[in-house]
Amino acid sequence: MSALQLHDSKMDSKTELQGSAGKRERNQNIQVYVRVRPMTPGGQVKVIETPGVREVVVRERSVANITKTFTFDKVFNTESTQLDVYDTVVSPLLKEVLLGYNCTVFAYGQTGTGKTYTMEGELNTTNTMLFLGVDGKDAGILPRALGDIFDEIRAMSCDFQVRASYLELYNEELFDLLATVEPNPNQAKKTLRIYEDANRKGSVVIQGLEEVIVQNKQEVYNVLRRGSQHRKTASTVLNHSSSRSHAVFTITVHMKESNGDGEQMVKVGKLHLVDLAGSENIGKSGAVDKRAREAGSINQSLLTLGRVVTSMEIRWFFFLIES
């Protein structure tokens, strides 16, 4: 089973917000969605049913009449398109980012269940609009969200600056996917250090993470493509699959608005888009040595992530993808 999670955290302390987004109850801070991936050809036994818009029924393979039903905020069945997922799950978050909230989308689940497809979409290397494909239908959440941010912010009458960063976490090491380092087997990616922020309790600082200023959609796509290709190239150099690492793409929007009295208000909103490494049952997968250590590290980090989520007062959305 595979999943995608989204969360929207507390607003930036510098920002004063009004309106419905700021008045949500704590129990609305977490939302869980499931996406069911179409079956791959090859005679699999169908074990998942999606009878309604909120329920998934899982059938035990060996005993077909034994089922378990799970309820989510919404279920996307095998017919769901990339656009359906984006419109329901991510589009509303953009409005909150532009109000000064921090929002995060997590894709979580087993290897091969469609996390990267949902987050990035099918790559089209012959097209400069890499992630959009020929007609755009296969574009994932990332390119859609990044493109829409520019459309929406331009419609607001404010000064703004948009920055992007792209971070990878593999075996407890952090790498900067946008760093301009020369390809080198011993230094495939720029490693980063993480510290607790002495000035803001509970916050962390990632020292040296590059934030690239982006002016328009095309520049964001280029940054996304650069980071994505860097992730693949470097994983080959380091001899691990890119699906064994977590990747965090962050877009930060600084907005400066004037109120009627000539005072200026600064808002900072962030959108984190996280493609988590595939969760795996080490015993069942038969992973040994390096792969078993990797899987152990992945499972440990996913467990820790779960603990962090339950301990924080955050708005959180969760998205499950089933194969």
Ligand SMILES: Nc1ncnc2c1ncn2[C@@H]1O[C@H](COP(=O)(O)OP(=O)(O)OP(=O)(O)O)[C@@H](O)[C@H]1O
């Ligand atoms: N909803 C979908 N519709 C069509 N094809 C899909 C869908 N979801 C996934 N796929 C296809 O299934 C394959 C595996 O998907 P993907 O690489 O996104 O999985 P993943 O969960 O990211 O795996 P890993 O954990 O190994 O990175 C890809 O070829 C992808 O194009």
